[in-house]
Amino acid sequence: MALSIDYTNMFLPGAVTDADWEFAAGRFRAAHAAVMARVARGDLGFVDLPEDAALLRQTTDFVQRAGDRWEDVVILGIGGSALGPIALRTALRPHAWNTLSREERGGKPRLTVLDNVDPETIDAVMSRLHLERALFVVISKSGGTAETMAQYLIIRAALDERFGDRAKEHLVFVTDPAKGSLRPIATKEGIAALDIPPNVGGRFSVLTPVGVLPAALIGIDAGQLLAGAADMRRRCAGDDLAGNPAGTFALLQWLADDRHGKHNHVLMPYADPLRDFAAWFVQLWAESLGKVRKDGTHVGPTPIAALGTTDQHAQVQLFMEGPADKTITFVEVAGRTALGPIPKLYADVPDLAYLGGHSLGELLDAERRATAGALARRGRPNMTITLDAVDAWHVGALIFLLELATAYAGALYDIDAFDQPGVELGKQFTYAILGRPGSDAARAEWDQLPKPDPRRRV
Amino acid sequence: MALSIDYTNMFLPGAVTDADWEFAAGRFRAAHAAVMARVARGDLGFVDLPEDAALLRQTTDFVQRAGDRWEDVVILGIGGSALGPIALRTALRPHAWNTLSREERGGKPRLTVLDNVDPETIDAVMSRLHLERALFVVISKSGGTAETMAQYLIIRAALDERFGDRAKEHLVFVTDPAKGSLRPIATKEGIAALDIPPNVGGRFSVLTPVGVLPAALIGIDAGQLLAGAADMRRRCAGDDLAGNPAGTFALLQWLADDRHGKHNHVLMPYADPLRDFAAWFVQLWAESLGKVRKDGTHVGPTPIAALGTTDQHAQVQLFMEGPADKTITFVEVAGRTALGPIPKLYADVPDLAYLGGHSLGELLDAERRATAGALARRGRPNMTITLDAVDAWHVGALIFLLELATAYAGALYDIDAFDQPGVELGKQFTYAILGRPGSDAARAEWDQLPKPDPRRRV
Structure with missing residues (x-):
């Protein structure tokens, strides 16, 4: 079992x-110390999840009680509540799990994720x-997510x-242990509810029951x-870069962006099973690092x-010949040997003959190395x-690497990687449009926005 | 039936x-003329596809002959040969078409797209x-695509x-009418083969049998x-911007990028059915516009x-508060009224009460307007x-709008939107690694690349 990063390129x-890298070691030590200080203060609960046996037990107990009762598990969730499970x-x-028969699924349920409010999908x-x-x-976590509610x-x-x-038997909530709108409903109505620790935010929650419960229900260990x-x-406990993969990843990306204009960070696995993993990373990196600094500057890689x-x-032509504003992180899986x-x-x-005798795994590997x-x-x-x-x-291991790298990157960019103030205005405008009580101020701001200009329509 | 663009924002x-826009009208007329000149020369076959009844008939005849014989249609294709059908x-x-029963599918087949060479997926x-x-x-089109072959x-x-x-009864090729490696195989072995016109490139081919045949097989009109x-x-025949949606889209994106540093162009539909449409657009825009200009500068929005x-x-926090380097194009669908x-x-x-009485369609629309x-x-x-x-x-209509916009954008960026020279080096390196005859020069270049540096590994 091993995970490594080759960053020669x-x-x-x-x-x-090399000069960047020498300078950066000190920056990394400071970032590591800043993150560890927040961990010590109890701010960054995601760091403790790998060893939270009590939290894991909430899931394993629930799954054990469920037995083989369910044919379909349907998640109502969006953003961090959906991308991890997917x-x-x-x-x-x-x-293509959901296309398999019950027998092919080993008796485990399908898993459908309703991560939007398109009425036709839900219908x-x-x-x-x-x-x-x-x-x-x-x-x-909050019970305030409009789409999920x-x-x-x-x-x-x-x-x-x-x-x-008996409706409640078909429901389980995953939410804050005490706060928010869902927990009181669960308590009052006797609906099963598992915890998202208060110090773990949505996009860092895949190793809480948010991701672990759906995973365990469909048979993942x-x-x-x-x-x-x-x-x-x-592996990432120390502030020596040479032994810290999360620190190395964060520091390289930050240097490339901040010092060399590589504002776009591509994650490109060479393995179909990781197809949706990159979308999980997109949320983690985008929502954590796309922020306004205290000095008013706007930062954050895309x-x-x-x-x-x-x-x-599809995209590699742009990566090769477009503006030199990107880094590409490949994810390689050793030994893809099926077939x-x-x-x-x-x-x-000639276009076909040279392929014979090689395996698909070799082709996949050759193309990654060539690219x-x-x-x-x-x-x-x-x-x-x-x-x-x-x-x-x-x-x-890969999840934790990228989560911790995000925390380090927050310190390097000098922003708070754990909030998302930029989405508040859109929420308030939604409340205003729907007439939610208490949204008068947002309504007033909304009413002052420019209206669609008929001259700007085609 | 209507499609419009509101670009007030x-x-x-x-x-x-406003000054940009006045200046730009002249630039657009020149771009339109350049595109029309290439159309007149027969370079840009995609423009003629909507009225190519003979090409459509290749598909409808094939589908009619197929009747209800097929339960599964499996595409072997990648890039432009996969993104359109998906x-x-x-x-x-x-x-979730492929999870439906035959009855729910109205007797039409499932459609699986093998767009990668991961051995486990194919297995x-x-x-x-x-x-x-x-x-x-x-x-x-060429029959030279390593993955598909x-x-x-x-x-x-x-x-x-x-x-x-009888193996050939289970095969149909979609390829160049005369050139390439697949057409001679089809002719020699009597395999059915439909045409990709020689003047239509992969990423502009969705309205050829590349997209139309799979679509028609699963019951799309x-x-x-x-x-x-x-x-x-x-609608886009003239060079008056006020009546040309493709021109308007292209010009706005180009101005925003070239003059105002909006290098990232987001396409964000508010409709689950268009979830995969954005990925098709990504290829179209990235591979067409990510190019080296004659003067050696690298251009192309991401x-x-x-x-x-x-x-x-997931991403809107970054769009709101990150660097001001993006445009966002929403796609709205009027009247989502199911449920x-x-x-x-x-x-x-309070977090739940305000939602009651509104429809999901209203919520979707309110959130888009608010965002x-x-x-x-x-x-x-x-x-x-x-x-x-x-x-x-x-x-x-939307496909044609974006394809034509891409052609205009190519003229505005002053690059050729219809080639992809940047992917050639990776192909050559793949041939070298796999030992394809004739790849000696690539092998020599490959061998000179820096090897993985053990000091750059964690």
Whole structure:
């Protein structure tokens, strides 16, 4: 079991230099100390999750009681309450899980994530569910998430109509242990509820029941997920960069952005199971680092999700020849060995003949190496994270690496990586439009915005 | 049936100005003339596709002959050969099409797209298919796409083993009418083959059989797709910006990037069916515009896919407070009316009570307006494309709008939007690694690249 980062290709003319790196070691020590100070103050609960056996037990007890009752698990959640579960399902369950038969799923349920309020999607999902065998996991730390609460109201009414007093058996909340709107409802109505620790924010919550409960329900080994995270935590305990993968990742990205104009940070796994993992990273990196500094400057790299080899035929042209404003982080998985060699057919057709005898895993690996090399050759910095396998342990380690890197990056950028004040105005405007009591101030601001200009329409 | 763009919010301090717009009208006329000259020379075949009845007939004839024989249609294709079909399936078929029963699908087949060479995915798909009832659509204009050809070799061997001489009945190629490696194979072996016109490149090919054949096989009205595109073509025939949506879109994006540093162009539909459409746009915009100019400068905006409301909880914090380097294009769909009002429950819980009585469609619309308004309030330029519905006609119109906008943008950026020279080096390195005959020069260049430095590993 191993996870490593090769960052040779970050040291290129126009990208990171040896002088940067020497200067940066001190910056990193300060960032590490700042993060550890917040951990010591109890601000950054995500760091303690890998060893929180009591929290894990909430999930394992719930899953054990559930037995094989559920055919469908449906998450009502958005943002950090959806991206983690989706990433875990894609990474750690067989391909296209929800299309498999119950037998192919080993008796485990499907997992559907309602991460939007498009009425047609919710209508379609509800009309197809076998409601007797469906469990709804309502995920919101505050209970104030408009989208999730709207879904809950619709589903709750449907459950009440069908099951009356037994509706609550089809519900479990994942929410703050004490605060917010969902916890009192759970307590009053006797609905099962698991905890999101108060000091863990949504986008850092995948290793709480937010991600762990859905994962465990569909048969993923939650203990291994946490074990991998715990291992990465240990590796990153010190402020010596040479032994700290999260620190190395954060520092390289920050240097590339802050000193060399690499404002776009691409994450590009070469493995289908990690297809949705990049979207989880996009939220983590974007929402944590896209901030206003105390001095009023706006900072934050723009994360971009990609997939190899697929995006070699979509985004790589831009990465190669567009503005030199990007870093690319590949994720490589060693030993993709399913299937044998590509058959040797068409010996007389040059476009096909050379492929025979190689395996698809070799092709995947060759294309990743070729792309990384070509980018380096054109002065485009990149690094490669290597996992021994896509399994719960390695995914847990990768999650923790990127979460801790985000915390370090927050300190390097000199912003708070753990809030999201920029989305407040949009929420207030939504309340104003919908006429929520108490939104008069937002309504007044809303009414002063420029109206659509008919001359600016085509 | 209508599609319009409201770009009021593009005219903000720090974004596009009235002076820009006046200056730009002349630039647009020149760009329009340049594009029309290339159309007249026969370079830009995508412009003629909406009215190519003969090409459409290739598809409709094939689909008619196929009848109800197929339970699964599997595309072997990558990049432009995959993103279009995926986008059409998600946009124009019911939610989660491949999870539906045959009856729910109205007797139409599932559509699986193999857009990568991950061996585990291909293994999983092949092991689950009922091969007797599976049609494989091999899409590559050149027949030189390594990933697609590797898939073809594997699937061809499996078909040969199972069906012997009848293997070819399970295959259809979509390829160049004369050139490339696939066409001669089709001719020699009697495999059905549909045309990608020689003057239509991969990322502009969704309205050829590349997108139209898979769409028609799963029951999408291909004629309506082309009719919508034809309508947009007519609207964009002139060089008066006031009547040309594609020109307006291209010019606004170019001005925002070139004059005001808005290097990132977000496409953010507020409709689940358009979830994968944004990924199609990402390829179109990235691969077309990410180029080296004749003077050696590197240009090209970075397109970013997002989805509302979902990404309000993931990327919008960055769009609001991060660097002022983005434009956001919303896609709104009028009249999302499925489901009735949100039930009025929990009158005593403020976070839930205000939602009751509104519909999900209202909530979706309120959130989009609120987000657009909040972005404008913070000086972040945005525009909104409004579709009357997500149906074949409107999707066809939107496709053509963005394709033509890409052609205009190529002229505005002064680059060739129709090639992709930047991916050649990676291809050559792949050939070198795999030992393809004739790759000696690439091998020599490859061997000179810096090797992984053990000091740069953690």
